[in-house]
Amino acid sequence: MKNLIIKYLSDKITEKELSELTEWLKNKNNQKIFNQYIGDEYKINLLLSKVDSELDYQKVKQAIETKEPKIRYLSKSWFKYAAILVLLLGVGYMLKMTMLNSSNVLIIKDEPITLTLHDGSVQTLDVEKVEQLFDDNGNVVIEKNKDKLYYSNDSGVEEVVFNTLKIPYGKRFELTLSDGTNVSLNSGTTIKYPTKFIKGKNRQVYLSGEAYFDVAHDEDHPFIVNAEALNVQVLGTEFNVSSYQDDFITNVVLVKGKVSLSEEDDAEKVNSVVILPGTKGVFNKELGSIETSTVNTDLYTAWMHGELVFRNTSFNDILKKIERHYNVKVINKNKALSKEVFNARFNNQPIDSVLSYLNDSYNIKYKIDEGQLIIK
Numbered sequence: 001m002k003n004l005i006i007k008y009l010s011d012k013i014t015e016k017e018l019s020e021l022t023e024w025l026k027n028k029n030n031q032k033i034f035n036q037y038i039g040d041e042y043k044i045n046l047l048l049s050k051v052d053s054e055l056d057y058q059k060v061k062q063a064i065e066t067k068e069p070k071i072r073y074l075s076k077s078w079f080k081y082a083a084i085l086v087l088l089l090g091v092g093y094m095l096k097m098t099m100l101n102s103s104n105v106l107i108i109k110d111e112p113i114t115l116t117l118h119d120g121s122v123q124t125l126d127v128e129k130v131e132q133l134f135d136d137n138g139n140v141v142i143e144k145n146k147d148k149l150y151y152s153n154d155s156g157v158e159e160v161v162f163n164t165l166k167i168p169y170g171k172r173f174e175l176t177l178s179d180g181t182n183v184s185l186n187s188g189t190t191i192k193y194p195t196k197f198i199k200g201k202n203r204q205v206y207l208s209g210e211a212y213f214d215v216a217h218d219e220d221h222p223f224i225v226n227a228e229a230l231n232v233q234v235l236g237t238e239f240n241v242s243s244y245q246d247d248f249i250t251n252v253v254l255v256k257g258k259v260s261l262s263e264e265d266d267a268e269k270v271n272s273v274v275i276l277p278g279t280k281g282v283f284n285k286e287l288g289s290i291e292t293s294t295v296n297t298d299l300y301t302a303w304m305h306g307e308l309v310f311r312n313t314s315f316n317d318i319l320k321k322i323e324r325h326y327n328v329k330v331i332n333k334n335k336a337l338s339k340e341v342f343n344a345r346f347n348n349q350p351i352d353s354v355l356s357y358l359n360d361s362y363n364i365k366y367k368i369d370e371g372q373l374i375i376k
Contacts, residue, residue, distance in 0.1 A: 005034060106351070107371035109327045111168035115149070118161035118195065125149070127173075141195065148174035157196045164192045167209070170327030172306075179203060179216045181223065184304050186210035188244065188324040197221065210242040212304055215257075226264065227252075230283045233260045240300050246320070250283040253300040261290050306348040312341045319375070326351045329372040337364065337375065 004021045024030050113125040125144060133142040143150040149165065167173050167189045175183040178196045181203075185191060189209025197203045204224040215223045217236025225232040227243035230250045237257025243250040252261060254275050261281045262272035273290045275281045280295040302309045308325055310318055315337040319330045328351065332338065342362060346354050355373075358364040365376040 106328060106368045106373060109170065111170070111327065113168065113171060113173055114166045116164040118163060148176065150176045151178040151195060153178045153196060158198065160194045160198055160201065162192050163195050164190060166190045168327060169324045179218065181216045182214040184212040186303050187327070207241055207243060209244055210240070210303065212240045212301055214238045229264045229285060229288070231262050231264055233262070234258070248285050250285065251300070252281040253295060253297055254279050255297050255301065263288055308346040308354070310342055310344045312343065314338065315340050315342060318342060322351070322354065330375065331372055332375040334375050
């Protein structure tokens with residue numbers, strides 16, 4: 001029966017074998033054995049992400065037989081198993097199983113993306129749906145195609161009104177403004193923007209978090225990104241802005257074109273700094289200073305493809321990015337690690353792979369307690 005359980009957990013079980021497993025699970029003692037194997041899912045998923053398909057089965061079997069302590073994750077794949085288990089074992093047993101070893105479950109929150117309209121009403125955006133919002137004249141003002149929001153320039157609005165889009169930790173989203181400017185939004189980002197840019201006025205948006213801007217060229221209407229106390233002004237270009245509230249700096253990395261950086265209260269731009277492609281401008285929020293350096297821009301835009309890249313990054317900053325990327329709570333009890341720097345790159349990998357790498361490569365110890373990730 002062990003082989004059937006392994007096949008079930010690795011999605012290789014046939015209908016006939018599933019029927020056999022279901023019959024076996026009618027025995028309460030067998031349910032306990034089955035539940036024990038379900039607790040090993042973390043190790044199974046980790047192995048399956050690393051090994052060649054021909055070796056999958058043997059690796060999974062070995063993982064179950066070692067009986068080492070495992071960490072379980074409440075993720076979408078876990079609930080996929082949960083749905084099947086409800087069918088097999090009944091709701092009562094499923095609830096009981098969910099509560100087992102709850103202190104070892106890393107809680108990955110699934111919070112919605114929200115859109116606040118100019119009248120203050122808040123809408124939850126379902127990334128699985130295609131939706132449209134019309135004005136009083138029947139014109140399409142906003143169109144949502146799954147994970148992207150489009151604003152039309154055809155609305156009859158002749159005054160500046162703002163919408164606010166909020167992306168929670170663990171998610172990314174795309175936005176096309178009424179002038180055709182494309183904005184890629186990273187996790188934990190809020191952007192406030194006009195529903196339509198008005199002729200004769202600057203195109204100005206307000207950002208907290210991280211976003212990549214591909215700005216539509218318009219010489220008559222400069223595009224300004226206000227990132228807290230920093231203004232980034234362009235005509236038409238591509239650049240990345242990272243300005244989270246809990247960071248003491250704002251990073252602006254230019255990919256194409258030219259941008260001007262200035263403090264928000266420097267109306268005359270007396271102390272503005274112009275940066276060119278391949279350059280990073282760093283604004284110190286406390287000192288109000290701007291420094292520049294040459295960088296590899298790919299490292300600062302990799303997040304758009306779901307990647308996590310760390311180059312001489314402090315451990316404290318790594319933990320911040322892990323929290324934002326996966327929407328988990330991290331507590332660092334090893335203060336000696338905070339300022340140490342590390343290098344790593346993760347290509348769309350689950351959090352268990354990231355933690356395993358940090359442990360294997362840098363001997364960084366961790367545990368799960370009350371749904372939180374604790375660095376020991």
